[in-house]
Amino acid sequence: MKVAVIGAGAVGMLLSAFALKAGIKVSLFTKREEQSIRLNHSGLTLIQSNQDNPETLSRGLSAKPISSWTTEGLDAVIVSVKQLHLDEVLGILSKKRIKVPVIFALNGMGHMEKAQVSIKDAPLYGSVLTHGAKRSTDYEGVIHTGKGTWKAGSWRGESETVEFLMKKLQEAGFFSSCEENIEKLMEEKLAVNAVINPLTALYQVKNGSLLDNPLFKENARAVFNEVTKVIPFKWETVERVIVNTRKNHSSMHEDIRLGRETEVDAITGYLLSLAEKRQVTMPLVSFLHHSIKGVERSYDDDR
Numbered sequence: 001m002k003v004a005v006i007g008a009g010a011v012g013m014l015l016s017a018f019a020l021k022a023g024i025k026v027s028l029f030t031k032r033e034e035q036s037i038r039l040n041h042s043g044l045t046l047i048q049s050n051q052d053n054p055e056t057l058s059r060g061l062s063a064k065p066i067s068s069w070t071t072e073g074l075d076a077v078i079v080s081v082k083q084l085h086l087d088e089v090l091g092i093l094s095k096k097r098i099k100v101p102v103i104f105a106l107n108g109m110g111h112m113e114k115a116q117v118s119i120k121d122a123p124l125y126g127s128v129l130t131h132g133a134k135r136s137t138d139y140e141g142v143i144h145t146g147k148g149t150w151k152a153g154s155w156r157g158e159s160e161t162v163e164f165l166m167k168k169l170q171e172a173g174f175f176s177s178c179e180e181n182i183e184k185l186m187e188e189k190l191a192v193n194a195v196i197n198p199l200t201a202l203y204q205v206k207n208g209s210l211l212d213n214p215l216f217k218e219n220a221r222a223v224f225n226e227v228t229k230v231i232p233f234k235w236e237t238v239e240r241v242i243v244n245t246r247k248n249h250s251s252m253h254e255d256i257r258l259g260r261e262t263e264v265d266a267i268t269g270y271l272l273s274l275a276e277k278r279q280v281t282m283p284l285v286s287f288l289h290h291s292i293k294g295v296e297r298s299y300d301d302d303r
Helices: 010-021 033-042 083-093 111-118 160-171 182-203 214-227 235-244 251-257 264-277 283-302
Strands: 002-006 025-030 044-048 055-057 061-065 076-079 102-104 124-129 132-135 141-146 150-156 176-178
Touching: 002 010, 010 025, 010 044, 010 055, 010 132, 010 141, 010 160, 025 033, 033 061, 076 083, 076 160, 083 111, 102 111, 111 124, 111 150, 124 182, 150 160, 150 182, 160 176, 182 214, 182 235, 182 251, 182 264, 182 283, 214 235, 214 283, 251 283, 264 283
Parallel strands: 002 025, 002 076, 025 061, 044 141, 076 102, 102 124, 150 176
Antiparallel strands: 044 055, 124 150, 132 141
């Protein structure tokens, strides 16, 4: 089996590493050519948080810049870029006819609707990933910071290939499964991210602080109460995610810390668009959204 993974960030490298462990050939498409050169030369290093020795994976790995995109010989495609780069990737994918299943491992919502327009014939799968991942270096390594699940489900069309892929990843120790109502699971993850990500980004704290600090927890509960106006879910779900990732920094926290653009438009921005359609007010979510956008804008002022 051969899969293409588009995006060599933490999630893309984590998925690639476990696919390689499962005996699957991986074409890892990177944004920068120098990253693909380093990966081909040194292999991909997987560091598991509960193990002392890192594992270097090179057999079956072929890293390439996205500019050399090809569909030849592929059984499946996994897209694991940030929402900010999705339009560029979809533009590349739309130029060559794809018939194999395409699985999207992205934060936020709205990307599946875009994918349906750009990719005409292939089965499309949404997914929810709760495994923790952090890059150990920009080029070669990924840290598996916490075990979670990767759940994928059909958005358009069906493919036995995806079920086989999930089974192989599960056998390699990467908890994975196919689910029927993936849209509901994606909405629930979006809702959880809308509580955790912007607060940890503004406070510049680890996820666990939202439970450990009583004032942060009170604010998290207040944001949760607003989010449930458009996406019903339980506070216990938020608590469970925070507990399981208490030592981790959210992706939005890291983006703010490193002066990068965040995925806030695909998370709180998406929620605000839902609220507007349903004529619901969300002042706290709006405050968080504009606060993060304001911090992003300050990057240019500082430069």
